[in-house]
Amino acid sequence: MAIENPFVFGKAAEGAYFTDRTEDAKRLHANLTHGINTILISPRRWGKTSLVKKVIGEIDRPDITPVFIDIFQCKSEYEFYHAFASAIIKQTSSRLEEWVETAKSFLTNISPKFSFGPDPMNDFSLSFEWNPKEDTGADILQLPERLAQKKKTHLVVCLDEFQQIADFDDSLKFQKKLRSVWQHQQNVTYCMFGSKKHLMENIFNDKSKPFYKFGDLMFLKKIPTEEWVPFICSKFQESGKSISERQASTICEVTENLSSYVQHLAWVVWYKADKVVTDNDVKEAIDDLLEQNKVFFQREVEQLSERQLNFLRTLADGVTSGFSRKEIIRKYRLESSANVQAVKKALLKKDLIDVDGQRISFNDSLFKQWLKRQTYYD
Template sequence: MKNPFTIGIAKEEKFCDRKEEIRNLKNFIQNGQNVVIYSPRRFGKTSLVKMVLKELEKKDKNFIGIYADLFPVSSYQDFIEIFSKAIIQSIGKEVDKSFFQKIKNLFKNIVPSFTVKPDGSFSISISINPSTSLETLLSDLFTGLEKYVKKNDLKACIVLDEFQEITTLKESKKIEGLLRNFIQEQEDISYIFVGSRRKLLVDMFTDKKRPFYKSSFLYPLKKIEKSEFVKCIISSFKRTEKVCSKSTAEEIYDLVDGYPYYVQKLSSIIWDLTDKKVTEKIVENALKTLIKMESIDFESIWINLNKSEKIVLKMITIYPEISPFSKEFLEKSKLSIGGIQKAISSLIKKDLIEKEDNLYLLTDPVMKHWIRGIF
């Protein structure tokens, strides 16, 4: 039997709970409101927004969902290419005569070309004249999309995943300003801005000096409720003729602090190791395997931290109940208050730690296991 757990985009029966979030996002979109969704990486944001778009498209034939992943952007040309491809792919799910008619003259300065695959799907290439200005390209993209939506009496929602990545571009300030101007003029198109580098993303919408200030609803994505996730774990094992008790499912959840990606991945490893019934020993071995799998990523992060950041991260992991600004923390770390403050600020920007109830915790629960294992 196929492993029922997923570490990719969760679909259909592999999608667990999020009923309230789905309902809220649908309401935002149907009311034409823009939303900022943020959480640690691999928290299920992409699965959630894709599920919402799919359900709305299924319910309303005059609705189109457009999803663009901006994580790879390294230039404004990349942004234009990714965004325009996403629009074209959403307009035509299949290549046929009507599709080519739909996109004819969609853009003036952005020229698409297609390669049709044997299964009916297609790949898109985008040509842009290097001399065309950023302003012209963005105007072309937004004007073309808006005209198409109005002409066909449609409602649309555009998801810009890892939206904060545009801040890494040298033209970022100009892009932010232009995007805000175009977006606020559109009537039938709503936007969902998604990101996992939370401070970077939230600052874009809460800093009074930034163009997107107070332009969207802030929507932090929380963990899936323990009771709901436990039900999903148990039912997934049962569906594949294996047994996982409620107490064991709760332990799986707790071992990774309910972190959605890790709950799925740990459950997946446990499923592979289980013949008929999950045991304590299987869970223990699976956790060791998970830590080992993730260690390459953690080692890469650790190597790129400076000495103070490593000390603070280690201290927060080993002594989570001690305030970083207490006398005890200072004595144990042998760092100055200034050094600790600087390290904490940097670790927050890197999304490695977060503040909760006046204490600082590691964002990644498996990295916490890894650090404890090496010290």
């Protein structure tokens, strides 16, 4: 008998593991099947990859071909082209001969070469001769449009972890190049998504940047408690255990509805509990999860300055705005309001906090819980 885990974390939630997001899915589906470029933004582990995979998995049309590219590993323009070309060639056909033919006919200027591993259908790599002086990049950026025309199809190209391009050398120039090629394509729709909200906003929501108004900007929200509770309860029930609605909402509360932590904590509660979940099971599961993550949190703390740490402690203590107030600065030893600004910037860059107007939030809800337990104020 196959044993199924009732919860999933650490990889995209698909099928029965996926919950809610009906409106987001509808909007994204409509966009991607009607040629509207879309940008999807949220902090890490809220559910962007899961949502995009679900939506492209449900596009059931012979005239639309989705391509999924994760650029997390790409550290340069060159690596981007490489990942881009490989994914497009591979995912637009399931025939090996066609890959080779496509590469040869569309990438003539860069002499593409294939090397195949033991399982050639899943295991191939593409290499090409690269001369940054001649603009070989444009050839690669044109590839989806040319392929779409030849195959009389429409491509939906999804670029995960797109914020990575902000770190490339001369990123702005690269962004200009992408935009200038992509904006003329008639048969390709782009879906770009990523975390590090400040970086994504910097690329897409700044009037002076090439990608300003490139497409529909979607900000993903957290899945609300009303959606999580029935999901958690039914997962327990289907697997022969039971949890109360109150206990399920405690799971949401502690994790502040951060999707991957909700699923992770639910899993720990599930395996610890007998048939019926007790409050003590929930309490112990929280302790366990914090303990499991302790090394990461400690490592994070080691890399913070004292003021940065004090700022995070302020947030963990429940303060969300007014950091420049005298009594806050004194109580949490934040030094000065100029210092507060500098610290905010640094923490934003480390992706530890998010700023929404006047409101500042701690991105990692469990790190926050853990810090809270380490800190006492009189």
